[in-house]
Amino acid sequence: MLRRTFARTLLATSVVTSTALLAAACGGSGSEAVSSSGGGKNLNIYAWAGEIPDSVVKGFEKETGIKVTIDTFDSNETMTAKLSSGSSGYDLVEPSQYTVQQLIGQKLIQPLDHTQIKGLGNLATKFRNPSYDKGNKYSVPWIWGTTGFAYNDKCVKSATSWKTLFDARYKGKVYMLDNMLAAYIAGLQVTGHRATSTDKDQIAEATSALQKQKKILAGYNSTNYAQLLASGQACAAEAWSGTAMAKVVQSDSHVHYVIPEEGGSVWTDGMAIPKGAKNTTSAYKFINYLLRPEIAAKATDDGSSASANQAARSYIKDKAALNNPAIYAPDSAITKADFLLDPGTAMQYFQQGWTKVKAS
Structure with a gap:
């Protein structure tokens, strides 16, 4: 079970390549908020392998009738290259924090319409106004x-x-x-x-x-x-x-x-809507679904990851995980931790x- 560690190794190591190529793009800002007009009964997601449990996907499909298709990547650079190629076909992507900066600079993701999002207040304080994305303007943290x-x-x-x-x-x-x-x-x-x-x-x-x-x-x-x-x-x-x-x-x-x-x-992987996404209504429904505490708890119970959702902790069945600092570092311990x-x-x-x- 070294996949999580291996994925994080790829993530951190890949900063070397991506920042050298994309540094000039950092710190930029998008122009307009994501359109809320995209409908349909489909949702195409590009995410880290294993970070969205099957139980979450199946539950969402059953509740909404929306068909979810997930493609996975093993590095942020693979995901960025896919979006850079144009017409990726994805409605949601799951970048890590430094990649959110880069995608903003390249205008590959769009500002979120917060009027369509419910549950941001459930996020732990550390993830509500992160240094890499002030006000969660472009992304919603999922795991960390x-x-x-x-x-x-x-x-x-x-x-x-x-x-x-x-x-x-x-x-x-x-x-x-x-x-x-x-x-x-x-x-x-x-x-x-x-x-x-x-x-x-x-x-x-x-x-x-x-x-x-x-x-x-x-x-x-x-x-x-x-x-x-x-x-x-x-x-x-x-x-x-x-x-x-x-x-x-x-x-x-x-x-x-x-x-x-x-x-x-601290590192975090979260949800963002790519430029040109077609099924934005479905994307917002999925973001809202993930922000529900009982659903976010599955990131830990079924995915062995720490959820960025503070309210989810009371729903987590695996209490040992909550007390294991190698999964959930104490809030007091990460006060000074930098993204x-x-x-x-x-x-x-x-x-x-x-x-x-x-x-x-």
């Missing part, structure tokens, strides 16, 4: 996750800070995600900066910290770090939340997943720095 770290208390007695991953006492038993921007979340925050920094000097400072850290690392690992922690081969590792990490935390009382006190980061954004032209500083880190 975090970047933090995990440790085995047989080796590390207690840990709350990124500093644990830079501590020479654990030399040879520390792993970092094999992902440039993920590594820089830790590098920037451990040196006192925001994970969203695009400042050249701050990135250089983070680069220096990561170069020094490399001397104590066992390696970079984006696949089986959860298992390494469980076996004791790793004392601590940078980690993504999700199924693989959650299972180890639940089954092994010695492994703990932590959002670092410096902030860590990882498109760094735009600052990408060059990260790429140059990462080359130095890997070569050190």
